[in-house]
Every structure is written in C-alpha cells, then in structure tokens.
Amino acid sequence: MSTSTIIPTVAVEEDFRTRAHNALGDQQLRNNFRTAMDSLMTKRAAAFSDAHEREHLRALGNSIRARALSKLPDLLEQLEQNLTRNGVTVHWAETVDEANGIVLSIIRAHEARQVIKGKSMVSEEMEMNHFLEAQGVECTESDMGEYIVQLDHEKPSHIIMPAIHKNAGQVASLFHDKLGVEYTKDVDQLIQIGRRVLRQKFFEADIGVSGVNFAVAETGTLLLVENEGNGRMTTTVPPVHIAVTGIEKVVENLRDVVPLLSLLTRSALGIPITTYVNMISGPRKAHELDGPQEVHLVLLDNGRSQAFADSELRQTLNCIRCGACMNHCPVYTRVGGHTYGEVYPGPIGKIITPHMVGLAKVPDHPSASSLCGACGEVCPVKIPIPALLRRLREENVKAPDSPHPVMRGQGSKYSRKERFIWNAWAKLNSSPTLYRLFGFFATRLRALTPSNVGPWTQNHSAPKPAARSLHDMAREHLGKQGDR
C-alpha cells in the first residue's frame, strides 16, 4: 500500500478570510479543535501549577534564547566545528531549494530509493516529500500524526500534533479506506496498525531524515525529543541520517538544554519529559553496535536572518516550537491550522511566516488576531507575540517605497484611503474642540446613525450613540453638587 503517490492538494488559492469562513462553518472541525485545545490547555496548566516556578523558568528560557541569538553567527561556527569534529557533515542552505538540493545530492550519492522521516516542520518548509517524490524517491512519515496526514494527502495542522484536526472516527475511516484494514475506532489498535506498516519501512529505508529540537554548539550535539520511538528508529536504523533544522535552533551550552527541555515538554503536552530524549553526537563509532554510518546536518535560513537583523523582530527566533501559543489562541481554536495556508499556523505562524515567504504572500496574517494576549502569556520563552503582531501591522501599512525596508513585502496592505481615515481620526481625537464637536453631533444626531454599518452589523445590532455623553452627565451632576 503506497502511502503517498499524490502530494497534498489543499487549495491555497483562496485568501485567509475565505478559508476562515469555510472552517468556521465546519462543525466537526470546530468540535475537534475545541476539545483538543481545551485538553492541551488543561494539561499545561497542571504541569505549571506553581506560578512562581513557571514565571522564573519562562524568564530563564527567554534569557537563554536571547543569549544564543545575541551570538548567533559565532555559535553557528562553533556548532559546525564541533559537529565536524564529531564526524557530522554540516551543510548550509539559504533557501528551501538549496536545502532540497543538498538532500537530493546525498540521496543520489547513496543511490537511495526509500526515505523514512521523523517529524520535521523544517522539512515541511522545504516541501521535502513533494520534492523527493518528484525525483522518484519514496518518502514515508514515521510519526503517527504525520503518517495519518500523509495517508490523507494533507498537510499538518499543528506543529506538535499534525493530525489534531481529525478525531478517532476519521482516522478509523482513513485506515480502513487506505490500508484495507477492518474499521476500528480503538486508538490502541489504530496505533498498532500504523506501527506494523512502519516497522517494515524502518528496515527498508536507505536514509532517515529527522528534525532537531536543539543544536548544542559547545559539544556538537543534536537533541531530538519524541514520544513514539520513531525518532530513535529513524536516526539509528538506516545507514544514513540527515537532520534538517533552522539556524535559530542553536543553543550555546549543553546545560542550557535542561530548562529549555522542561519548558518545551510541559508547554507542549503538559508532561515532565518526553519518552525519548535523543542526543546525537555523530555517526556510529568503530566499536559501537548500532547507529548510522553517516550523519548530515542541513542548516536552513529561509528568511530567519531577516528577522534576526531587526532587534525587535529577532525575538521571533526565540521560539522552541512548543505549540502552546496556538493551543491557547481563540482564533486558531476556531479556524484550525489549515486556514493559515502556510507551514506554521497559529500565533507563531503569524509572526514567522512573513519572514519566510514575505508579507505580500500573507498580508492578512498580522490582522488575524484580536491581540487578546493569551499567546504571549503562555509562551515559554516570552516572545512578545502581540507586540510583534502590532509591529508587523505597521510594516504592512508602510508606504511600499518607504526607505530602509526591514521586511520583504513591506506595505502590502498600504492604502492611501485608509491612511487618510486614520490620520483624520487621530486629528479628531487629539483636538479637544474637534472631539467635543464630534461628541455633540454624535449624541444629538444619533437618530441618523445608519442601520447597516457593514461588517459590524453582521454580528451586532446597529450601534446607536447614547443621548448624552458621560462628560456631559458628569458636568451636570457635579454642577448640582455645587462647585468643585
């Protein structure tokens, strides 16, 4: 049973609002996400029951990431040196095309026909499966969620739980249809079915591809956490292991990993530690009984250096990919991950994607938020997500020819009309005379308020100003009480 001959065909031509509208009308999707996100939020809260410890750890996580980013170029050099010393071949890729090219050249060098993959969001940035399939290389996802998503020709909808948009019944139907097994909604049985398929794939694969959670510069170590064991299998059974990751994933010291790991597993799943913590420091040594013969690391930029170059936006790169932000996001919970139409969904998706694909490709991302702040409150490394969204909105409405652009796609939502309206609004609200005049007309002429004010009246009755303003009433009340 081939798991993937066709590549995901989720239509991404429609815009964000259209996809959101469709998702909001899908009651099954709404229920799946609400249930899943509620569960993840509860788990995280239970894992961080001590508020004092939590806030201390978050501050520590933030400082560790900030320190690493402050020396990023040096740490990357140190990482390369130590990895090379450990026998790992390091490759640099500025674009996803370059990254795919590197992976392909390794595959060709080994005449590989089959690849087994651990979960890697960076490989999603590369659309690696699509690329390799087109080159005649079979690519199987070994993370159960990714396997499910691959089977259904879809893309992941969450960075930790790729198939969270599906419930047990939907997975049961999928396995029944695609694998020809008897229909069962029993989760343990479904896992065993997937495991049997994957067992064979692990042994047949010529190459294992994985992601990296943290790359330690001090020791030249690649850290990979997982709960299923597929990460261990993927990185040790095939004779060649290719790890792919973003350049921001480097940390300075091995001891930096300890608090980051505690933050990651508790923020993501509410667990104290993952079942497996893999620490990869090179290929199999002469006396060792297992491990790959060759280990490669591909370090991908793909727009990260654009974020890095701006001191405020650089905080975007603190991210340790826990998913807590999307778990707590009222927008993500209602529209689901596919609505964002890009690799990374949710709050982190909104702040990182503009650097990867340019603001012009995702012009609605910065506005798809009520700035409620739930994400910033739970981010384990204290990325000020609402502030960054506000900053991206600013970049989005700059005149496109503004000098010293910080971002590709600057001004993609620039509108002279809107700029005029906001300037007029600012003048009105900063002039006491004009403001009082406005208040007078708004209250005295309230009967003239139109009953249809576009998007507002979609969800609300027509707004009607009060008969008198609060200031008016206060003045009268205080007047009655004598002079003050």
Next chain:
Amino acid sequence: MVVPSGSCAGMLREHYADLFKDEPQTLKQVQALAARTYELAEFLLFVCKVQLKDSGEPVKVALHTSCSARREMNTHLHGRELLAQLSNVERVNHDHESECCGFGGTFSVRMPDISGAMVADKTRALKDSGAHKVLSADCGCLMNINGALEKQKEALRGQHLASFLWQRTGGAQ
C-alpha cells in the same frame, strides 16, 4: 485619573510610555499621568476602600473581564472582590471565562467571521451560566457583547460594573 474601562486604563498606564519613548519631555508627563491612572474597580477597592452594602434582591451575575484588563492589571480579581462585598449577589462562572469576547477593536470589522464566532461562543456561555445579568468593567467588550445579544434578540444584556454597583447600593436614590 479614573478610567471606567480596563483596556483604556491599560493603554494609558502600560503602553503610552512605549509610544513616547523617543520624546523625553512628553515621556515625563506621560509617566506622571500613568502614576495617577486607576482603573475604576482598582480605584474603588484600593483608594476609596469601599465597603459596599447591598440593598437589592438576590441575583446571579456573570463577570466578563477584557483581555488587557485581565492580563495587564488583574481587573477580574478586583471585580470579583467588589461583587463579593454585595451580600445578595451570587457571581457565577461562565464557560471559557478567560477567553476573548472577539472584539479586539478593528479585528471585529476586519475579521467579522472569526470575531462573530467568538462573540457567539461568549454570549452562549454567558446565557448558559444561569446569570440574570452580565457585568463588565470594559466598554469595548460591553459594546461587542450587547450588540451581539441584541442582534440575537436575547433578553440578557450586559451592564457596566459601575452602574450595577451604583444601583445595588441605592445610589440612584
């Protein structure tokens, strides 16, 4: 300076300093203003140190707190404390109480579908809570929630916390 809206108080107290960080003279004025800015519930509790006496009939209320007031100033706790002073008032929780009502200023008109879904869930939670009245110390949220309830032709309405406290303590007299 007392501000009867949590998000506005937060703006003045927490965010004005950012806006004027490059203008040292204005920044001084802004910081002085921030130092004497109070959100209403906060002012009543900690400056006036009110001891409210309830003169009303038993009633169940739900309290919705704006995101900024909650996250920046813990206003939800202040509101709860004020309501707890009223002997005939029972505050009930509502489903997903800490979740955004969907207003978000321009968000409500830029993303009306998503905002609409959020306020639909919020109003449903408020109705299901069994509360007779909905209270909020934030005008933006109130406008959003009340506008939605009115469009839904529901009897339930939101009231500003200040108005409710005024009525309960016989202020109208």
